[in-house]
Amino acid sequence: MNKFEQLKAKALENAKAARLLAEKADSENRELTTAEKSAFDAAMKAADDFVKRAKEAKADAEILAAAKALADEIGGAPGKKAAGPVGRKAWGRAGVKSVRAHMGTADGSKALVSGSVTMANPVSPGVAALGAAPLSVLALLLNANSADELAADPYNGVEINTRPRYEDDKQLADTLMYGDGGGSNSFSYLRQTVRDNKAAPVADGATKPTSVYTIEEIEGRYRVLAHISEPLPQRFFHDDATLGQFLGDEMGYGLQRAVEAQALSGDGTGENFTGLLNISGVHVQAWATDLLTTLRKAVTTLQGVGTAPTALVLNPVDAERVDLLREGVDSGKYLIGDPAAEAARTLWTIPRVTSVAVAAGTAVLGDWDRVNLLTRQEATLHVDTSGALFDKNQVKFRVEGRFGLEVKQPDAFVEIDIAEPAA
Known part of the structure; x- marks a missing residue:
């Protein structure tokens, strides 16, 4: 029926x-x-x-x-053979494969007017397999209870095990045209705001101490993150079969970076997320003596409240500072490891993640199981050649998705000031 x-x-x-x-x-x-x-x-x-x-x-x-x-x-939806891991490059390649093939066909084919392809989600719930170190902020934010394979993609650290689906895919089409019957643009979750443990020995007949674990309900809503390409001549796609793949790659990468930046630093105004670092309750660690001392004190802060940090996020500039630390000012052994060997990816057994989503001079340490990125609408690649574009024989791409953020325990995180003060 x-x-x-x-x-x-x-x-x-x-x-x-x-x-x-x-x-x-x-x-x-x-x-x-x-x-x-x-x-x-x-x-x-x-x-x-x-x-x-x-x-x-x-x-x-x-x-x-x-x-x-x-x-x-233009090629139809991919079959079972198309299923499998899709990384950043493959994400764009899979989405534009049919479009590219169509644009490169011989004269006489019908022109593509417009169309949409639901891509392998760049914020898929796939996370690092047990025992694997996280490779991106995105991987940290996606706390699904699964051990899906996370391959070492040098571009974004996330590979996705779901195949792209076209809008004519029946299940997707039903969702797009009729809704899923149980969703909305808003969501709610519970956040712990106070954690005061009073457990202690109690004598017979004495009143037991009361521990305080204050929980409040947080109302949130999903935000659309999107961008479009500038119009490009259709002949470019005829002349270079790799252009569609390149454009899909770049736009998928851009969307992923925007999601990470919003999740960490969104200021809560307008359509911005209220990012992790702008939520009350996150600890703050000031600069203390030197870089490693400051980072270690942040670890102590979380351990003191009973939190085991799962990852440290550093800007690439600060990750370089850590990697280049030496016993002497400009000589001696490297403290973090031999540059000729595989780079050390942990500090005090805590995985290090490098991302431009956090500003240089700031690091974020925390238990990333206490934050979760939600996907309301998977990232979709739209291609259009209609309207004024048709008159000019041009093509435009649009990539967009709808996402939300849950920060369930702010005091499981520390914002660390690692900007070395001027002498």
């Missing part, structure tokens, strides 16, 4: 319920009771709503058929 038939059946079901109420009262030669009148009105309203949605579904089905025909013309 398709969507139209399902909605039509629901409309008939509610209309029948309303009719039975009316017939019952009529057979008993009386008016509807207050409760019956309320139920009658609700059933009629529901029936009317389902009729309207059924009409929309019928129209949408026609649109879907046209979209499917377009997808077939």
Whole structure:
């Protein structure tokens, strides 16, 4: 049963319920009771709503058929052989493969007007396998309870094990056109704001101490993160078969970086996230003597409140400072490890993650299981050649997704000032 038939059946079901109420009262030669009148009105309203949605579904089905025909013309949705890990480069490559193939076809093919491809999500819930070190802030933020493989992608540290799907994919099309039936643009979660442990020995008959673990409900909403490309001549795609892949790669990478930056430093104004570092309750560690001393004191801060840090995030500039620390000012052995060997990726067994999402001079240490990035709509690559673009024989790409952030325990994190004071 398709969507139209399902909605039509629901409309008939509610209309029948309303009719039975009316017939019952009529057979008993009386008016509807207050409760019956309320139920009658609700059933009629529901029936009317389902009729309207059924009409929309019928129209949408026609649109879907046209979209499917377009997808077939440009290569169709990838089959089972396309499934598998998709990293940053493969993310863009998979999304533009059919578009590129179409643009490079011989004369006589129908022109691509517009279309959308749901990409392998750059903020997929795949995280590091147990025992594997996280390679990006994105990996830290995605705290799904799974051990999906996280391959060492030099561009973003995240590889995704879901294949891209086209809009004519039935399940995706139903979501895009009818919704998933249980979602909204808002979400809520519980955040711990106080953690005061009073557990102690208690004598017989004495009053037990009260520990305080204050929890508050936080209301949030999803934000759209997106960007578009400048118009490019379609002939570029005919002349260079790698251009579509390149553009998809770059735009996917840009979206990932924007998500990381918002999750860490969003200021909460307008459509910005309220990022981790702008939430009350995060510890602050000031500069103390030298770089390693400052970082170690931050570890002590978390250990003192019973938190085991899972990763330290450093800007590339500061990661270089750590790697180049030597026993002498400009001589002696490197403290972190031999540059000729594989670079050490931990400090005091805590994994180090390098990211431009955190500003130079600042580091973030924490238990990253206490923060979670939510995906409401997966990242989607849209390609358009319609309207004014058609007149000029140009192409535009758009990549967008909808995401939210949960910070469940702010005091599981430390913002560290590692900017060395001027002499």
